[in-house]
Amino acid sequence: MKRKIRQTTNSPPDCPTLLGALDGAYDGDPTRQEIEDRYDGIEVIIPPPKTAVLSAHAESAPSTRDRDILLIEKHGRMGWQKQTGYGRRSRGETLMGRYKQVIGTMLRSRDFENQKTEARINVSVLNTMIALGRPAFERINAT
Structure with a gap:
């Protein structure tokens, strides 16, 4: 079976709003406001x-x-994570941790094009x- 590697850009056309999911250490209105002011549409x-x-x-x-x-009070923390998509951040961190553990933290190639190929492999x-x-x-049908 032949697979293709799909590349995405930072702003796919079918995704009008970009998400910035950070951990709780960044909580507070000043941080949120700074990010919203600095990056349009996030x-x-x-x-x-x-x-x-x-x-x-x-x-x-x-x-x-x-x-x-208010969402956490109404639906609980797990419900909030599902509604906001916050769990995607955790999955992304887990995947990067797995990549670094199995593959390593450095690319061996020096040329950028070769580094992209190495990362895809x-x-x-x-x-x-x-x-x-x-x-x-x-x-299995239970009959």
């Missing part, structure tokens, strides 16, 4: 801490942080290893 997703409280103007003009706090090898280790499930 949606910042930062989990507020468990002790987070709503701002004074949450009733009249809620910030994104206030909306996140490394990703293909890692994907094959993951696919081989994944169990195959077969649905």
